[in-house]
Amino acid sequence: MFVPALANPLSLPQARPALPAWDRLLSGPSAGPGAAAGAPDSGAAARAESLELGALGGPEADLERMDRAFMELALEEARAAAKEDEVPVGAVVVSAGKLLSRAHNRTRNAAHPLAHAEMQALAQAFHSSGQARLVGATVYTTLEPCFMCAGALSHARVARVVWAVRDPKFGALASLGAVLSDPRLNHRAELKEGVCASEARDLLQSFFRSKRA
């Protein structure tokens, strides 16, 4: 028997009335008090500041430049997701300054709720490195990881996680949980948020705006 509801599993925005609220929440400041260590990006001012830092040189400026460069790759992935009508989230895995993997959210087209950008980037990184642990690696993601991805990042033993904007609905590293900084857990990672925040937020907002139109 033909069941229209099953034949239409991709009607995600209609099926999730909470999405506009998510969009609205994302429009606020990306990093509040108690944020993870690091400088929130407030757009042009922050970019100018980072350029000044770069002019000054030093390890901090190098890290800032590297973080922005890899987050730009994650943003490219997020844009690719949007083109595929997926919620625009991208992630990359970097080890010793080298790109191990890059991926974007594919939950709808893969019809798989676990196909988050971070999960796929991690899986590719395990494959390409031949390692079951990504010790020393940094994961860049355009949206704060959810609980599933935060668990995976913990299992992978990544050293550092950098994200652009918080996810007030499901974020597990700062918004609703502290999966990689809880002293009761056996693995913790260095956290940084707010890198390329305005770009990531714009992508999410325009995606959800287009769904409401």
Ligand SMILES: [Zn+2]
């Ligand atoms: Zn996730």
